[in-house]
Amino acid sequence: MGSLTATAVKAASEPGRYGDGDGLFLLIGKRGGKSWIVRVQKDGRRRDIGLGSAKKVSLKLARERAAEVRSQIEVGIDPVAERQKAAGIPTFSEAARLVHAENAPSWKNPKHARQWITTLEAYAFPAFGNRSVASVDAAAVRDALVAIWLEKPETARRLRQRINTVIDWAVAKGYRDSGLALPVIDKALPKQRAQPKHHKALPYSELPEFMGKLREGESMGRLALEAVILTAARSGEVRLAEWSEIDLDAATWAIPAERMKAGREHVVPLSPEAVALFERVKAHRRGDSDLVFPGQRRGKPLSDMTLTKVMRDMGRDEVPHGFRSTFRDWVAEQTHWPAELAEAALAHVVGDKTVAAYQRGSMLEKRRELMAAWAAYCEGASGGNVVRLAT
The missing domain is CATH 3.30.160.390 (Integrase, DNA-binding domain)
Incomplete structure (x- = not known):
């Protein structure tokens, strides 16, 4: 009683x-x-x-x-889960797949789209994937994160963000009343001592010698790496470049918005050395593929590892992406070109009006002068690092 x-x-x-x-x-x-x-x-x-x-x-x-x-x-x-299931509330894994399906078309990088869901499948689904998305609490998320928080810090941070995205989606759909208490979760996790690692870059003082050694052989990987250096573009932008984007007569390369990190077209002015490079690449063109740097598999571009292997074969431990830092350091320490012009050359978002200005008209020509000076420096030409003050 x-x-x-x-x-x-x-x-x-x-x-x-x-x-x-x-x-x-x-x-x-x-x-x-x-x-x-x-x-x-x-x-x-x-x-x-x-x-x-x-x-x-x-x-x-x-x-x-x-x-x-x-x-x-x-x-x-679990009576709560059964009740929520009857009410049509999805499990966390079901919710995550719905979020992935809704967002995947907006992601430009297919590799990112795959990694987004596979990270959850590997570390979140085994822990609470079968639980209703409405009942996933801070304790469950914390326990899933702590398993890899120190061993795989970058993966753990991405997992945390992706779990939170799914939970926020569930709030917006009305499946739960509130999101996760992230500050509480963060305080309950051990401190990560590892600092973010920057892309290791070749010192610009060593670049002319490096370029000479790079040209001692001619493979598709070496040609692509040379293009990365001369254009200061991201390695992925170079590997996926298509001939329809390149106008050798106008000496320009128009990278479409869908392949750019900032989501807008970026026009790269090509120096005479870069034009000569693409002419050399053109001599290797086979079949009807529009890819400038095709890989060994038909219709597929070079892999990022191909460029890294070129570096390793040359006895270097830097990474291809690091040449953008090499370029930026050279501009800052060896020239008087404005920082905004260098940032525009790298397609960094400094401010919409600034970037737009440097993309058109005479500003494009100023970037052309900058890239010509950079190419001259890469060639080891005397005076390659003596650049006039841009106005």
Whole structure:
């Protein structure tokens, strides 16, 4: 027999928790609202499960529901998950796949699209993928993150962001009332001591000698790496370049918006050395592929590892992407060209008006002068680092 009576439940008004026995409690909030919960414990974990408002659920019905919940818990059934499933609320894994499907078309990089879902499949789904997206709490997320937080810090940070994206989506869909308490989760995780690693770059003082050695052989990988250096473009932009984008007569390379990190077209002015390079590449063109730097597999571009292998074969431990830093350091330390012009040459977003200005008209020509000076420096030409003050 419980401790409460129907009359006592009706009369109670003081905020607090009133026990009936066997884990059943009447809760009275600060504003007078009354509700039922049952406290259960399984495998060392304690949970409070709501049974409804006391206005609609009588004491007798609350006892019956509490008994049913205890029975379900005992045989391994999660009554909350079953209730949410009946209400049409997806599991976390189902929600994650929906979020992935909705967002994948907007991601320019197919590799990123694959990694986004595979990270969740590897580290989140085994931990709480079968749980309702409405019941995934800070404790569950923290436990999933801590397993790789120190061993794989970058992966863990990405996992944290992707889990949070799914939870925010669930809030927006009305599947849950609130998002994750990220500050609470972060405080409960051990401190990561590893600092972010920057792309290792070749010192610009060593670049002329490096270019000479690079040209001692001629392979598609070496040609592509030379293009990376002379254009200061990202290695991915070079590897995916197509002949339809390149106008050798006008000495320009128009990289389409969908391949640019900033999401807008970037016109690269080609120095005479860069034009000569693309003429050399053109002599290697075979078949009807539009790829400038095709890989060994038909219709596929060079892999990023091909460019890295060229570096390793030359006894260097820097990375291809680092040549953008080499270029930027050279501009800052060896020339008087404005920083904004260098940033525009790298397609960095300095400010919409600034970048737009450097993309058109005479400003494009100023970038052409900059890239010609850079190419001259790469060639080891005397005076290659003596550049006039741009106005």
